[in-house]
Amino acid sequence: MKRILVIYGLLIITFMLFVFYNQNNGSRNADSNPWEQMDEGLRGTIDERYVMVTFLSGIEYWKTAIKGFEDSAQALNVSVEYRGATQYDVNEQVTVLEQVIAKKPAGIALSVINANALTDSINKAVEAGIPIVLFDAGADKSKAYSFLATNNYNAGVTAAHKMAELIGKKGKVAVVTLPNQLNHQDRTVGFQETIFKQYPEIEVVAIKDGKGDQLVSGQAAAEVMKQHPDLQGIFVTEANGGVGVGQLFEYNHKVKIISFDIDKGTLDMVKEGTISATLAQGTWNMGYWSLQFLFHLHHNMTEQSATDIKDGSPLPKFVDTGITVVTQQNVDSFYAK
Amino acid sequence: MKRILVIYGLLIITFMLFVFYNQNNGSRNADSNPWEQMDEGLRGTIDERYVMVTFLSGIEYWKTAIKGFEDSAQALNVSVEYRGATQYDVNEQVTVLEQVIAKKPAGIALSVINANALTDSINKAVEAGIPIVLFDAGADKSKAYSFLATNNYNAGVTAAHKMAELIGKKGKVAVVTLPNQLNHQDRTVGFQETIFKQYPEIEVVAIKDGKGDQLVSGQAAAEVMKQHPDLQGIFVTEANGGVGVGQLFEYNHKVKIISFDIDKGTLDMVKEGTISATLAQGTWNMGYWSLQFLFHLHHNMTEQSATDIKDGSPLPKFVDTGITVVTQQNVDSFYAK
Incomplete structure (x- = not known):
């Protein structure tokens, strides 16, 4: 009977180690070849938190973009959050963005109310290692990695x-x-x-x-x-x-x-x-692919790590999300x- | 001793069922909410075969695009294959594309030598349910879902x-x-x-x-x-x-x-x-994101299934893969x- 319990115990431990390994394997950050390490598919962890930031946060227009961001999070097994300036107010959006940056999220998808006013904050975050992509309304001269919008x-x-x-x-x-x-x-x-x-x-x-x-x-x-x-x-x-x-x-x-x-x-x-x-406009695609891009930046799975070209564009520069009549x-x- | 073996056997069966479930769960095609079913992250199966097709298949130019396509396949746990017309020959590319279509792959990433000559074959494949995206060189009037290239x-x-x-x-x-x-x-x-x-x-x-x-x-x-x-x-x-x-x-x-x-x-x-x-040019990104798009089409994880808008653009229409000086x-x- 003792022997049964010992074998049983060992098997349970092995099983739990296997489950634990399975759950954590997909979420490790990249060292040398991030693609090989993603052997469980593209999968993050729930404590990986990505934030979408807009202005005029109450309006209907953003709903589909948020839905795309959420669907993308579900596919990748990560967490997302939505924050926005309630008004059409430049200073309020700068404040909201600064607050989000201070919490060091895994990435930020941002729609820019005013390029001049927000470029400094965007650049500061990117330099501090927080990936930012822009959607719907961009900031040409900022260091954001990509812009997803209507052409x-x-x-x-x-x-x-x-x-x-x-x-x-x-x-x-x-x-x-x-x-x-x-x-x-x-x-x-x-x-x-x-x-x-x-x-x-x-x-x-x-x-x-x-x-x-x-x-x-x-x-x-x-x-x-x-x-x-x-x-x-x-x-x-x-x-x-x-x-x-x-x-x-x-x-x-x-x-x-x-x-x-x-x-x-x-x-x-x-x-x-x-x-x-x-x-x-293709707002669902703006939200969905913004998160896919941020996920790839966070996990260092971009052209830079694939080709060692450090000055290259790690991601597509502009995504035209299209129009439906x-x-x-x-x-x-x-x-x- | 018999009892030990029975318990041991049952545990092994449980364990294998768990592993089997884990491996297959991520790869089911979508029914109602494909995102919820992707609870293992974005992950396909090795028998899911995507094909890249170019012209002038021997030239150095395609190497990085193929590398991107392969890296993407590794991330998504699917199979890829590279086919090309060896010459700069319109008819040869039409033949190669037709052969690839006949094998019903999960998706095709195609660089188009001549838009007029290839549009019919592209449309035929899309209508038959084989997703096609174009990269590097496109075909404006075809039914391909997206075009990833240098602006x-x-x-x-x-x-x-x-x-x-x-x-x-x-x-x-x-x-x-x-x-x-x-x-x-x-x-x-x-x-x-x-x-x-x-x-x-x-x-x-x-x-x-x-x-x-x-x-x-x-x-x-x-x-x-x-x-x-x-x-x-x-x-x-x-x-x-x-x-x-x-x-x-x-x-x-x-x-x-x-x-x-x-x-x-x-x-x-x-x-x-x-x-x-x-x-x-951003050729690695052309290959990488072409496969990501095809994967989403094959698994029905696009805007259409997310929003029920059947006439919408399921994917971003154009991706500018950028330029590096x-x-x-x-x-x-x-x-x-």
Whole structure:
């Protein structure tokens, strides 16, 4: 009987060692060949904590990005946390970011309210060995490892092709935008250049400042209509303006409207037919792949450790998360669940 | 004694079942929530076979991409294989791709010799449920899920900034390029626009066709020198031309040369000082992240399954794998090992 207990005990110890080894093996940091050590697949530990930081933390826009970040954490068996400045306030976001950095997380995915104001904090964290990637809104000159966002020029190209399809490749169109913001300039230029090069029978007759405001955007569209009663389409580069322009044509769908983003107001107008199409950004992919990148940086599994090229780009520099065209046909699946 | 053996046997069976469960659990395909099922981390099975397909399969250029693909396979516990057309031959690559598709691999990473010739085969595979991503050279209108490559316009921007630094932001410069190839056009335009917008005291005095040939490129540079004896710098957008232009200035480094890629001939000239800088592409990242994307497609772990948006982009549409500037300071780490 004693002998049984001894063998039994030894087996239990062996078994527990095996389980322990299994659980810890995937999470060791890299020495020489990190890939060989990941023999359990890409798997971290629950005490590995990655943080997503945004501004305007309450808005619906971030929800899908957070979902992607969480799904990625589940796949990799690590922990994530969401922090954000509640307001559209530069100083508040700097404070929040500094607080997050002070806790030395395994990595930070950050959407930048203002590149100038945040670059110093980003660089300080990177120099201290905390990986940072940026998503949705970036900081060109910072030392962040990567930027995952919509390529706004390409979004404008997509809008141009959709517009051409909607109006039969012929007629006058206009743009209502925010001419002083870089991302909106890019959307406008991508739209304009594509129309100019590929659709000789379409003319962009006006580019108006909608100031990101429903009322102003609606008035801008009304002015264009007065000058060009035969206008066929309007591309509005942001969601408030899209709803404002939509209200102008609510009972008369004679102008095709293409808008941006997928807040409820916009989706309702798509469903009802006032807005012909709106462009959904790939926010889930921003969150998901931000965490994958941070995980690879934290575990030293990047090009640098693979090739010994210390000055190389450890990660892809820019990820274009793409655009999806939302129309009456597919609008239902875009409502927040 | 019999009892000991029975207990011992039962324990061994339990233990083996545990090991078996552990090994298989990470590799099941997704049903409802694929992320929850990946509770062992991102891990496939060795019988999951992914294939990389290129043209000109013998050249050094692909080596780092293959290394990235293999490192990724090791991390994910899956199998990879490399296939390529041996020549620069469109039909041969179509044949190789068709053969690979016929074997129904878990996914294909493809570098496209000719978009028109390969789009049909790509689409056929995607429609049959075999995930395809493209790297290095793409096919715009195909149904491939993503394209991982150098953003050539940005590479031109990087070249412009480096040139400005080399010549003290002042003087005449020229470009030797392949004016009929899109990627070389993009490199040239990125260079030109950046010089024009950001360096008012630098002038691009000539853009010459080097035909991707050493001799022709050298002659083109010699002509520019005759017209502009005070030329300060030349940006050559491909490696053969870079070496050709380099030979012209081998014993007289009075013109700063920036070239492209990191074949041995170019690196030797960088080491020796004839070529001031060359631009290394992020080929390891192309290979590594191509396989990560294919793995996520095969296991149905993309935005579509996360958000139920069936028309969305399941993966980021374009990944800019970045550029590294290679100079005398860091050239040693770029030689193939």
